[in-house]
Amino acid sequence: MAASETYPDDLKYHAEHDWARVEGDEAVLGITWFAQDALGELVHYEPPNEGDTIAKDSAYGEVESVKAVSDVIAPLSGEVLEVNAKVIEEPETVNEDPYGDGWLIRIRMTNPSEADSLLGLDAYKQVVAEA
Amino acid sequence: MKLIFEKSQSGRRGGELPRYDVPPARVPAELRRERPPRLPELAEPEIVRHFTELSTRNFGIDTGFYPLGSCTMKYNPRVNERLAMLPGFRDLHPYQDEDAIQGALELMWRLQEALIEVSGLQACSLQPAAGSQGELTGLMLMRAYFADRGEADRRDTIITADTAHGTNPASVTMAGYKLAKVETDARGNVDLAHLRELVSERTAGLMLTNPSTLGLFDEHIEEIAEIFHDVGALLYYDGANLNAVCGISRPGDMGFDIVHINLHKTFSQPHGGGGPGGGPIVVRERLEPFLPVPAVVKDGGRFRLDFDRPKSIGKVRGFSGPFGVFVRSYAYIRSYGPRLREMSEVAVLNANYLLARLKETYDLPYDRLAMHEFVLSARSLKREHGISALDVAKRLMDYGFHPPTIYFPLVVPEALMIEPTETEAKETLDEFAEAMLAIAQEAAEEPEVLRDAPHGRPVKRLDEVLAAKRAIVKYGFEEHPDLSNEQAEPRQLEAQKGA
């Protein structure tokens, strides 16, 4: 069952429809409700490897529905600590709970100050409204 | 319907082989097959029934109207099938000596000459196996041409239109080029201002379909050619839509340097449920040295295969190409002769007639005369009644028609891309138009009939999400998974199909 449209206010957003939850020097990353809705039900998640380095604004993985494939863009730079195995097994978890069980990776940030450049809730809602 | 494996009975067989009185030869133990492949075991009558039943669950041009945009689903003459099965063609080995293949080479040479005339260029290779391989071959020619001029490193980019078939960008990557995409302007032409920004000394070439996938002839084609030729770049013509312009306007005269021709579209090789095709390429004289080997050439009254082409890119496929396709397409061209122009005229007339009958009811994103196909949009149906192009397509099946191409080109939301071809009668076009109008009315009055369509096919809408998730791509015999416990929904992609 797909979630209804929400954008939590404790997250930082990237205009490519990705979110980051900063927790100390680590961050959890995922895609927003808007992104999963545009793609439709996900059938595949191509994650990075644990230990990989990812760079802000670059693709770190792919998500696929039956009609589309989309790069997942890193809102922050860092080292991949953990990949969400549940999403690999059941990609539709992202549709059901994009900000909870449907997270994609956890990273250790290499440049925590990057978080300051990300969008807050209102700014991101503006992006969604214009999309 | 059961799979052929589910009809199989151990010990039953179809054909028998002659037995010869020669001593058996043995495969060394370490190379011998341990477990036999589980091929079907059926007697011949059951085999014929199985495939006949499968055929009744399929829809071809012979069954009815098939206006699949960009695919040119025209009638496939039966005489061509008979001719391709003549023993002199069917049972000919490609390594036969030159004296024994003169008829085959002459047919290929004559086909080359005809394609050269139709495209307005100078040299032809029949080798590529399909349109997309023709594209890749064309890009390989560009590479070889620029390498020969010492410009290979500098020229690294190919420009395609945002309306392009997906094969164009895929071919660009496979050929090792970078891709740049030019936008479409408000009239459906290439956006010239954007094009001028993109083209530079780094540009190797352009890939363009003209008429475009919108079914529109680019009104600025001469300026476009000039922009590329001014920087020494080449123009590639995706011949997918050549059926619109045979004998009317030739790609060579438009300024294109390399053309591929889809023999299964314009020249009526049957599509075979997905193939075979044929993708000959025709080029300007300066590109001839780079064409694949062998070339089919005429010396006096004799024909031969010429392998001595030191600048050739090599081979893109085995031997000289799909010969049986050449027989059918050559026969098709000889049937029409110069009347190929009439073929294209009627294709364009049929398309515009159908467009005229539908444009008041469906959205028309570019209100111009169409060429051999046109693109409508179901945007208003979607907004007003929640009925998508997919629903319209599925409902058309209940009226006995194959749906058009949908969700392509990408620049048109809820696209319905309709290509009637020249071989349809006016009554068929009228019946199709009536069906489309009736469906638009149903969308307003009883939309649920459309959302559940089709109602009269062997299956209802299929769950493509389940298919992708489970990825059951072969029969599993005793371990075959049973999907019936899974929750299936009619989840079909509103993604492009066709072309």
Add this chain to the structure above:
Amino acid sequence: MSYLSLTERDREEMLAAIGVSSVEELFRDIPAGVRLGRELDLEPSLSEQELSRHLEELAARNIDTSKELSFLGAGIYDHYVPAVVDTVLQRGEFLTAYTPYQPEMSQGVLQAIFEYQTVICELTGMDVSNASGYDGTTVAADACYVAKHATGRTKVVVTEATNPQVRQVVKTYAPGFGLEIVEVPHRGGVTDPDELRRAATDAACVIFQQPNFFGCLEPAPDLAAAANDAEAIAVAHVDPISLGVLEAPGAYGCGMAIGEGQGTGNYQSFAGPHYGFLAARKEFIRRMPGRIVGETLDAAGERGYVLTLQTREQHIRREKATSNITTNQTLLALAGLVHLSWLGPQGLREVGETCMSLAAYAQRRLTAAGLELVFPEQTTFKEFAVRTGRSATDAIRTARERGVHPGYALGRDYQGLDDAVLVAVTERRTPADIDRLVEALTP
């Protein structure tokens, strides 16, 4: 002759409905400068009867295998095509349909492809097959592309005993794919596994042919192991007709199996159209080129088939697609499915045994007549190389004067084999035919 239906009256009514006065006006968007302005310079239109006569004349100028006893092979073979293949392929619902984009209209061809995929997986011991590639050469290039992306490596190793046309096509594709091609020579007609192992270091894949181009049986399990030792993907190029008697590539460690399908259900037809097959282990499924059919359910819970995993393909992934292929060789793959269903497992084994026994018999007869085999130490399947004792072209000419084409002149592709002919013996050749071959090759 044309295939048009419109009457003059139809045309007038249609032009009126469009709101133009002539057909010419429909083309007003085409700039004057790019119009042809004359009639196409093509020979005049022919009636069906005239057309038939013209093509019959051209066909009669060829010498096909019904006119000259043929031992030609080298990739294209004269295997028997049963009548049921012709019957199925002429069903208009298959012949005149296109790619099954709309599954409700196309269950017939979708299920047939699903059955074809199953048969190819059974033959090769692989997990997944695509719906067909163009031919036995282009599937090799496809396999290289898959291997490059799966391994991140850019070297491809191909054995010299692999069909020369396969190697040429791989080399033509290589610059665009960013691949370097390394060839490993044969030693006495087969490949040395140790030599292959050394070459395979840092390779994306290793391609070898079984039986190889000379008809010899390679130590295929050792070749696959050599590739695997280097963590390169072992790709076997196999003859489907051999797979009733020879082990499946999947059973000896190959990651992919490819091949030319012509020998199953397809006439020689001067080399096309035929089909190539490409099958792989499950781990490569998302990198496979081309169409793949999958099983699913419809809205009523009934089983059905659809094109699946389409995000791999050009129409969705565009410049990031795993291949540009769209139109493939479905009808010819269907011919393969029908032929293999007609044979069944028993029939396929018998065809393989018959070819192998006849080829061995032919070798014994030829050596008894004083000819020398090129690779006398090797076991062969349905082809073998024999020295003619003079230039092979001369030997072929003499044999043809006696009504027999003895085979392919190996000197065209291999140095030092100018006197050798590659002889192919299918189940269509009889012991009496082999006697004629011996006579034809004996000076």
